[in-house]
Amino acid sequence: MNPRAAHPPQPAGTYTVAQGQLLTQQSSTAGIGDLLIAADYITRLFDANQIPFAFMGGFSVNVRGSQRETHDVDVAVGCDMHKLLMAVSTQPDRLLRPLGPVSGVMRIFIKGENEDGLSSPYVMVDLILRGSLGAPDHLETESEDVKAGPDLGDRPFRLINLPSLLQSKLGAFFGRSADNDMADIIFLILRYPEEVYNARAALNQEHRQHFINKLAVTRDVPKSQMNKARHALGIPGPALLTR
Structure with missing residues (x-):
């Protein structure tokens, strides 16, 4: 009996611990354009699944006008882990999720695509449930729409207040x-x-x-x-x- 046959194939759209370390290194090259692609993807995904959310962390400070360089996106999420897992499991061609169980914070990697059709780097995105790592308990009352400047598209983003x-x-x-x-x-x-x-x-x-x-x-x-x-x-x- 082939011992490898006893191990089921890795589910599509997932990453292992070792793969996650490599993805984290690769995502460190992501620029603000890549972060915007990831933010737009998250917005569409969560709106489609009726999941309350708001951007937080360094990216949200960039939206408010800071020029500090950042390479990832943090998102406060107003649902439980089961609903979050269901939402992020729908598009394995664009989104990688952890293979194993997680609690409080789910780190995903989003593959972007530029307007010219060329692929951009994976962007690391931390999805943070209420009460974890400073995420608000009540997103409905603790978030606001903030209009970004021309460098970020001159449009509003949903941020924690x-x-x-x-x-x-x-x-x-x-x-x-x-x-x-x-x-x-x-x-x-x-x-x-x-x-x-x-x-x-x-x-x-x-x-x-x-x-x-x-x-x-x-x-x-x-x-x-x-x-x-x-x-x-x-x-x-x-x-x-x-x-």
Whole structure:
């Protein structure tokens, strides 16, 4: 008996752990045009399956005007894992999903196609269920349509709202203190100073303090930016490095 015959073939539209590592490396070359193709695909797929969703993470900050380079897309999803799996299993020629079980976050890879018919790189997309990695619990009331600038097609995208985005970014920065999260938070403070100030009381105080502490010891941060960040986040006075 051939031992290989005992193993069923890998289902179409899935990837293994090893394949996922390779796909992640390949997706690091994705540019903003590729992310837009993936975002359009997700929008059509979820609208067709009546799944509430909103973009979050670095891509959503790009839609709001940031020029920081990002290579993936994060999406908050308002359904359970079973319904999500049913939706992403419908088009194995364009979308790869994990072969094994997942919980809270499903990482998929979307194969894009340009207007000239040429294939573009796979784009890594994290589908994040409510309550995981800063995804809002109530997408219906915690999302908004934001019109992107000409570089992104001069059209609206469904994003998690500013308080939810700040909460998720501050939470991510508290956990890993990554430079990209700091850059995104600074951008949001400078772009929406009044909105951030009005939302400050709803944001985790420890996360706000941690951000200010780190910002205070970061080189090349203008004093004016430091003062604006303190004011907007409601953290007055000198910061003490506690973490």
